[in-house]
Amino acid sequence: MRLFSDTYTDLKPGTVPIEPYYSEDYYRREQQRVFRGQWLMVGRVEQLAQPGDYFNKDLAVLESSVFVMRGDDGKLRAFHNSCRHRGNRVLAKSCGKLGKAFTCGFHGWTYDLSGSLIRVPDEECFTDLHKDELGLRGLACDTWNGFIFINTDPRPRESLTAFIGKEMDAQVAGFPFAGMELAATYEVELGANWKFLAEAYQEAYHVIAVHKDTVADRGTVSRWEVERRAALRGEAPPALPDDPTPGHHFSSVRLFDRHRSMSVFGKPKSDHQLPPAIDLCARFAPSPTRSDYGGLNTHKDASWGADLHFLFPNTELLMVTPTWYLQLGFWPVNAQRSRMEVNFYRQPPRTAGELLAMEYFEANFRDIVREDVAALEPAQAMFRSGATSGLWLSDQEIPARHSFEVIDRHVRAD
Amino acid sequence: MSAGFPEQFRDLERFAATWAIVSRHGRYQHRVRSTMDEVREFYDAITSRLEAIMKYLNRVGLAELPASDRTLLYLMLAYMEASRAVEVIGATEVHWGFDSSRLKIIDGAEL
Numbered sequence: 049m050r051l052f053s054d055t056y057t058d059l060k061p062g063t064v065p066i067e068p069y070y071s072e073d074y075y076r077r078e079q080q081r082v083f084r085g086q087w088l089m090v091g092r093v094e095q096l097a098q099p100g101d102y103f104n105k106d107l108a109v110l111e112s113s114v115f116v117m118r119g120d121d122g123k124l125r126a127f128h129n130s131c132r133h134r135g136n137r138v139l140a141k142s143c144g145k146l147g148k149a150f151t152c153g154f155h156g157w158t159y160d161l162s163g164s165l166i167r168v169p170d171e172e173c174f175t176d177l178h179k180d181e182l183g184l185r186g187l188a189c190d191t192w193n194g195f196i197f198i199n200t201d202p203r204p205r206e207s208l209t210a211f212i213g214k215e216m217d218a219q220v221a222g223f224p225f226a227g228m229e230l231a232a233t234y235e236v237e238l239g240a241n242w243k244f245l246a247e248a249y250q251e252a253y254h255v256i257a258v259h260k261d262t263v264a265d266r267g268t269v270s271r272w273e274v275e276r277r278a279a280l281r282g283e284a285p286p287a288l289p290d291d292p293t294p295g296h297h298f299s300s301v302r303l304f305d306r307h308r309s310m311s312v313f314g315k316p317k318s319d320h321q322l323p324p325a326i327d328l329c330a331r332f333a334p335s336p337t338r339s340d341y342g343g344l345n346t347h348k349d350a351s352w353g354a355d356l357h358f359l360f361p362n363t364e365l366l367m368v369t370p371t372w373y374l375q376l377g378f379w380p381v382n383a384q385r386s387r388m389e390v391n392f393y394r395q396p397p398r399t400a401g402e403l404l405a406m407e408y409f410e411a412n413f414r415d416i417v418r419e420d421v422a423a424l425e426p427a428q429a430m431f432r433s434g435a436t437s438g439l440w441l442s443d444q445e446i447p448a449r450h451s452f453e454v455i456d457r458h459v460r461a462d
Numbered sequence: 463m464s465a466g467f468p469e470q471f472r473d474l475e476r477f478a479a480t481w482a483i484v485s486r487h488g489r490y491q492h493r494v495r496s497t498m499d500e501v502r503e504f505y506d507a508i509t510s511r512l513e514a515i516m517k518y519l520n521r522v523g524l525a526e527l528p529a530s531d532r533t534l535l536y537l538m539l540a541y542m543e544a545s546r547a548v549e550v551i552g553a554t555e556v557h558w559g560f561d562s563s564r565l566k567i568i569d570g571a572e573l
Contacts, residue, residue: 230570232486236560258558261551324509325545328516396571400519400527400535408542414490414567415546418559425560 052301052446059303063438064452068459069241070431075383077459082361083109085204087190087197087211089363089377091116092230092393094194095143096124100161103143104129108387109242109380115139116189116196117146119161126189126198132165132182133157159184192217193225195375212359216307219357222342224370228393231372232410234417235389240424241431242362242386243455246378247448248420249364250356251441252312255296258419262412263296299349303450306360310447311345314353329408332401336370344370358447360454371395372409384428390417466530468518471511474537477504481544482536487567489543494555494562498547505548508541 053059068074090105102117113129131138136154139146149166151158158167163184171177188199190208197208204211238245248254255263302309322330344367345352357365366374372394379387392410397403430436441449467475481504483489493501508515519527519535527535547554555562 232570233568235566235568236564238560238564261557323545323549324512325542325549328512328542332516332520392570394571397524399524400538401516403524403535404538404542407539408545410486411490411543411546414486414565415551415556415559418562418565419556421560422558 051443052298053443056303056446056450059446059449059453063440064449066431066436066438068452068456069244069428069439070384072383074459075380078380078455079109079111081458081461082455083200083380085199085201086361087199087204087208088361089195089197089359089375090114090126091196092194093124093191093196094229096196098145100146100148101144102139102146104139104141107379108382110200113137114187114198116198117161117163120148121162124189124191124196125163126187127163127184128187130185131157132184133168138184193220193223195225213304213307215302215304216309216357216359219302219309219346219355220343220365220367221346223344223367223373224342224395225373225393227395228372229396231392231394231406233389233391234414235387236417236421237381237385237387238421238425239385240421240428241384242378242380243452244424244428245386245388245421246358246362246364247445247451248424249366249376249378250308250310250358250447250451251445252296252298252310253442253444254420254423258422259416262415262419297444298447299352300347301447302347303447306454307358308447308450309347309355309357311347311349311355312353313349313351325408328401329405332399333405334371334395334398334402341370343367356447358451361458372406374413384431388417388421466528467533468531470518471515471534474507474511474534477507477537478533480504481540482533483540484536485567485569487569489540490565490567491562492540493543493547496554498554501544501547501554505541505544508537508544 053061088107091103095101095103096116096118099118099120099122102115104113104115106113114126115129116124116126118124129137129139131152131154133152133155136152138152138159139150140153146161149158149160156167156169157165160166163186165179165182165184168174168177168179171179186202188202188204190197192208192212297313298310299313300311344355346355354366354368357367359365362378364376364378366376372392375391375393377389379389381387390413392413394406397406467478481492483492515534515538519531519538551557
């Protein structure tokens, strides 16, 4: 059996320590070193199409509410949502559209679309107040493939381009992110450490148990997608009945300095009869052609099923087809609590058939996501009991190990 | 819910009050809270008319579908949800899942 750890020999075998998954002290260091001063994905440019468009993001890990806004000059800017007068939240709604200026509801301080303070009621009653020094406190803001990133450091140590890196950029180059719309958002808040949650989306080992009815050895979407893609290419479906590699294993793993990519198998059953609703998907889903597969299966795995791209520290892209993808954000609430946000983006459906096929993928993921996180609270509840001294990870879970090691490296950095 | 139901599918209108649900959250909650018999009755009724329904709904682009077809379209969205229980899981609920009421589903693009 081929082992990924034969390639990535510097990753320590055995267990990872359990204390980082509940320690308040460790979490405080994560806040400082893993989240502050790092690039964090918070949204998409389509959310802010026009000058004055903004959205708010409550980020407990930064102990802040941050908003991103498109200015009159078309530029995107990010600010802490806090009036420089007495700290009040300036923009109360989660998103919206502003005119030329906006005003704090507490005492009426007014800012323009570049965040500058332009009006202070009763200004003459203040002493030594200089409006030009009291613009909203800014964060760095930049975009990659239409994804908006922020950085609490207004002058980051590295550019977003350098942070993403050439290797990760090449993984998804050519994927049609720009043509998609947000179909739905799924949110879950749960009593589990954020790393533990994120790791559940960086190993496929759990498929054999927790997904035994929905993914493992069933008429799954990925399986018919694989057959369909082969048919579109005029090829026979990849027949792998003799391949001993289990379908829940990764077909390939790529570990970069901080980020990582992994691909999963999509093993077709040659005698597989599609039930009516899945058959409806197969017939009516948008039909990409071979040339549309830019940014997918860049590693050219045989019998490829899906790609998972994890961007340090807390974002993942799950990509199966050129017609939709998922973006997942794993946000700490505190040391033992986190919030997951799953955004489902799709090519806008042109027909009822395309809409229904997309709906099936979403419905599929509603079930899968509830299974994915089912074990996390029960496990977390036992982490301080002394029953477990370390968390075991197999070679197949090497992306989860890499995830922990990269975070731990930052936490321990001088 | 917009009024109207296509004449040739009148036999399915009896499901509209319970299954023609506009939001994803509503459709998902309805599936997991229904009995398997209720889900199967709905699923079987739609499956038996599937070819005709798809031919009808796909006759024009999604944007050109008249308001009077909306109820049938929402029924079909619920069918995709219900099919999970019948075709894949064999139960209305997954065998072991995070509390469904704690999964918040927020609709994005409008129909």
